[in-house]
Amino acid sequence: MTDDKTMNITRLLTVFLLALWVLAGEPTRAQELRGPSPLGQYFGFRPVEIFKLERRSSNLLARDLDRDGLVDLVLADNSHSRIDYLRQRKKKPDVAAAADFDEDINQVKNDWRFEHRKIPVDRQVAALVAGDFNGDGRPDLAYLGTPNYLVVRFQPKDGEWSEKVEFRIPDINPIRGSLVTGDLDGNGRSDLVVLGKFETFIYYQSKDGKLGTPRLLMNTSAQLGLAIVGDLDGDGREDLCYATVESQKRSFCARLQDKTGRLGPEVRFELPAHRDVRLQDIDGRRGQELVVVESSTNRVKLLKVQGPAADGDGPKTKQRLIQYGFGRQGAARTEQLRDVATGDVDGDGRTDVLVSDPAGARVIVFRQRPTGGLDLGTAFPGLEDTRHVKIGNVDGAAGNEGVVVSVKEKTLGISQMANGRLGFPKPLAVTGSPLACELVNLDGKPGPEIVYFAKPAGAGATCWGPWRRERTVNFPPAPSENGPQVPVPVKGTPQYLVAFDANLEGGLTCWFSRISNSHQVDDRAGRRRNESGARQWGKSSWGVLTRASCLSADSRNSRSWWHSRNLPATSR
Structure with a gap:
């Protein structure tokens, strides 16, 4: 037993002496293991x-x-x-550099x-x-x-x-992501973009190096951010991209620059829920990739926007909604009263779009470009609370006019396009307070007449019509005495007045609508009919779908209207 203890003590002393010898050795040998590695020239950081x-x-x-x-x-x-x-x-x-006197x-x-x-x-x-x-x-x-x-x-x-x-x-909301720079008109100079609450301000730099008056783009949402500029579609031109938030859902949007150096309407892309997105050239090919940081996983995803396939090869480009903004918005109740009309308002033979702005006392004109598509819209002053707008040749002269109804100002007016501007509506003498209007060709002659709803003082809503023009291209001071004047016992304010052939007898029918109410139909002869089986329009939106195009004004999201092409014949 004593020998075992002596042996253990001897071993411990031997290990202790070896450790002292290593520590007391040459310092250079002790630090060689922690010195620079010969592999440091191939990888690592300074x-x-x-x-x-x-x-x-x-x-x-x-x-x-x-x-x-x-x-x-x-x-x-x-x-x-x-x-x-x-x-x-x-x-x-x-x-x-000289050290501070109180340097720690x-x-x-x-x-x-x-x-x-x-x-x-x-x-x-x-x-x-x-x-x-x-x-x-x-x-x-x-x-x-x-x-x-x-x-x-x-x-x-x-x-x-x-x-x-x-x-x-x-x-504007001055936060990071609201300011971005890039060449957005293709002249090789840096421009500045500021995302506002209602409009986007673009300061284009001229050839002489001056930043002039900003070009305003009407926003489709009041919450725009994360602005970036880059070549998204691979056409060699820089595009404006940003994120928008609606109903607590974030979307990625882009305004693509065309061959003329102008930004187009807003195009939206489906992305996973993200907290940041950037444009970066990853693969070295034309067009930059989207670098997306997912909100749920914090992972980085790389996405590529596909351009149109050449000669029919490769994947086809997906049809997407194209959105046009209205800019400043009013209350939700007022925004539901917007109206939209299509027709040639500038006399160039191409179809344009008029949109009423009840809260802003404006009418927004989206003119069709010679190369196709619409411009980004121009707002012109109009009547307050303009709820209805129509397009047609109602004065007999060359070109179409815009017919508007202001419920608050109790005015039925006509606007004409001249020198690229839509004039202020000229009021027509009407009996009562106009509520809605429609353009109907009742006599078979060129040009429509104006049929409108009016509410006399102390009476229910009344359908007056038709409103005929004279050969002198002037309107009479009062409705034609020979024309039908049909009382319509409804409560509230009619929302729309639409003319079409409801009974397929070749005659025109006026159909007026109130939200969440039945429809009343008045035919060409002035006879009133109750259509119990009439189709009810939606409580929140209305629209028309055809094979060639689709146009809709959505009151649930009335900040913009959208246009999509090449819809199938069965789309509803």
């Missing part, structure tokens, strides 16, 4: 370089601002009301690589982009300053960044 920032620093950009071939860093420091310009040096300076021995020093330059600002920076905004070849800076300013700071050849220009923009 030591971490630290440059300290402030807590309220944001909007970090990586861009070669001084054009020396090295990437610089730019970010906003709202805690000190400045923009930090971290200029990258080519080599370590010979003289180290444990304080982490900044690395030598970046030279810290400061650009003072007088507004809090919410979004920051870089680009050449005056055509001098030097990158400049543009930022959104709270509450509603777009500020462009031009880079000088030498000295301070003192030259700047400011634009005050109404109704």
Whole structure:
């Protein structure tokens, strides 16, 4: 037993002495295992370089601002009301920077690589982009300053960044993702885009390097963000992309640039629920890929937008809804009263679209382009609470007119297109307060007559008609005495008045509708009929579907109207 204890003690002493011998050996041999590996030249990273920032620093950009071939860093420091310009040096300076007199021995020093330059600002920076905004070849800076300013700071050849220009923009939400830059008209110069609440503001840069009056695009939603610019469809032209949120569901939208350098209507794509999306060229082919960060899994997905197949080969492009925005919106109850009409309003032989704006006292004109498709719409002043709009040649002169009804102003008016502008409606003398109207050709002669609903003082709604024009191209001061005047005992305000051949007898029928109410039908001779079996229109939307096109105004989402082509004959 004693021998076993002696043997164990001897072994422990031997191990202890060996450990002391290793620790007391040459230092170089003890540190060789922790020295640089010969494989470090093939993979790995260099030591971490630290440059300290402030807590309220944001909007970090990586861009070669001084054009020396090295990437610089730019970010906003709202805690000190400045923009930090971290200029990258080519080599370590010979003289180290002077240390602060109160420098702590444990304080982490900044690395030598970046030279810290400061650009003072007088507004809090919410979004920051870089680009050449005056055509001098030097990158400049543009930022959104709270509450509603777009500020462009031009880079000088030498000295301070003192030259700047400011634009005050109404109704914007200054957050990151609301400002983006890119060449959106194909002239090779950088433009600026600001996403507003109701309109998108595009500041195009002219050939002489000036940022002029912004071009306004009416939004389809009040919640646009994550704006990016890139070649989405692979045609070599940069497109405007952004995300929108409706009913707590986020969608990815794009406005594609056409051959003429103009942005088109909004096209929406189905993406998984995401919290961030970027455009990046991954495969080296034409068109950039979508880099999507999923909200549920935080995984990164790469998606590619397919362009049209060449010569019928490859996958076919999927038909998508094309949306046109209305811009500023009113209350939900008012938005349900929008009306839409189609016809040639500018006399070029192509079908255009008119949309009423009851809350904004406007009429929006979407004119068809010579190359096909509609423009992005132009709003013209009109009557307040314009609920009905029709298109037709009602005055006998060349060209069509727009006929509108304002319930609040108790006016039935006619607007004419001249010099590219829709004139203010000229009121017609009517008996009572107009509620709805329709254009009907009752006498078989060229041009329709105006049939309208009016509500006399202290009486129920009455259908007056027809409203005939005279040979002098003027309208009489009152409805024709020979025309039928049919009392219609309904409660409330009729929503629509539609003319068509309901009984298939060759005569026109006027069909008026109230939401969630039965329909009343009046035929050409003025006889009233109750159609108990009449088809009820939907409570929330109305529409017409044909083989060639589909046009709908949806009161559930009345911020936009949509148009889709090549629908099958069985679509309903």
